[in-house]
Amino acid sequence: xxxxxxxxxxxxxxxxxxxxxxxxxxxxxxxxxxxxxxxxxxxxxxxxxxxxxxxxxxxxxxxxxxxxxxxxxxxxxxxxxxxxxxxxxxxxxx
Numbered sequence: 556x557x558x559x560x561x562x563x564x565x566x567x568x569x570x571x572x573x574x575x576x577x578x579x580x581x582x583x584x585x586x587x588x589x590x591x592x593x594x595x596x597x598x599x600x601x602x603x604x605x606x607x608x609x610x611x612x613x614x615x616x617x618x619x620x621x622x623x624x625x626x627x628x629x630x631x632x633x634x635x636x637x638x639x640x641x642x643x644x645x646x647x648x649x
Contacts, residue, residue: 574636
């Protein structure tokens with residue numbers, strides 16, 4: 556399997572954390588995990604466990620499908636940080 560595909564969810568987790576403007580410690584605390592485990596995931600030293608994706612989905616359900624698949628379903632309320640940024644920008648203009 557392509558190594559890039561293995562770590563795509565790791566990259567999405569980091570992107571979500573940055574979008575939420577949370578430090579690693581704060582993000583890890585919200586999810587009740589260890590900060591060093593989050594760092595290992597973000598630095599691609601370990602794969603993202605399924606339970607971790609589920610935990611993020613419970614805390615931020617609107618991003619759960621995107622975290623797991625990299626896809627969005629805006630009609631079902633499943634968004635990505637990029638879609639949310641676009642929505643916020645449109646609200647500023649409107």
